[in-house]
Amino acid sequence: MSTEDLVEKAIKIRSNAYVPYSKFPVGAALKTKSGKVYTGCNIENAAYSVGCCAERVTIFKALSEGETEFVEMAVAADTNRPVPPCGACRQVMSEFFSKDMSIHLTNLNRDTKTFSMDDLLPFSFNNEDMEK
Ligand SMILES: O=c1ccn([C@H]2C[C@H](O)[C@@H](CO)O2)c(=O)[nH]1
Numbered sequence: 479m480s481t482e483d484l485v486e487k488a489i490k491i492r493s494n495a496y497v498p499y500s501k502f503p504v505g506a507a508l509k510t511k512s513g514k515v516y517t518g519c520n521i522e523n524a525a526y527s528v529g530c531c532a533e534r535v536t537i538f539k540a541l542s543e544g545e546t547e548f549v550e551m552a553v554a555a556d557t558n559r560p561v562p563p564c565g566a567c568r569q570v571m572s573e574f575f576s577k578d579m580s581i582h583l584t585n586l587n588r589d590t591k592t593f594s595m596d597d598l599l600p601f602s603f604n605n606e607d608m609e610k
């Protein structure tokens with residue numbers, strides 16, 4: 479699947495977002511090495527802090543199905559600039575994505591900015607930091 483198609487999937491899955499509190503639907507699409515695509519949206523809760531972003535829902539969906547190798551992700555929201563993922567999602571991404579993996583951030587105009595994992599979260603805390 480092309481990057482453009484991955485972006486379209488991220489935009490489309492926003493329609494499943496459960497966002498009664500923020501009214502800010504976000505969608506994400508994640509491509510595995512084998513070419514399979516997992517999609518996800520944000521899911522909120524009356525206890526605000528237990529809601530989950532589209533990016534993490536998508537990554538956890540794929541991981542829980544046994545996927546471990548990812549090649550590309552797209553994230554979409556109705557924003558002026560391509561939507562920036564929150565810090566928590568960047569940290570989760572850095573656990574499972576290689577430093578050079580591409581993450582495409584976009585909006586409904588299809589303005590798209592592509593970042594490598596390392597650009598999105600430089601100098602990230604990881605397992606090696608606990609090895610001393
Ligand atoms: O990149 C982002 C930014 C925000 N949100 C969600 C969290 C919350 O449900 C709503 C408002 O922050 O948007 C995401 O899913 N992804």
Ligand SMILES: [Zn+2]
Pocket residue numbers: 531532533534563564565566567568
């Ligand atoms: Zn997030």
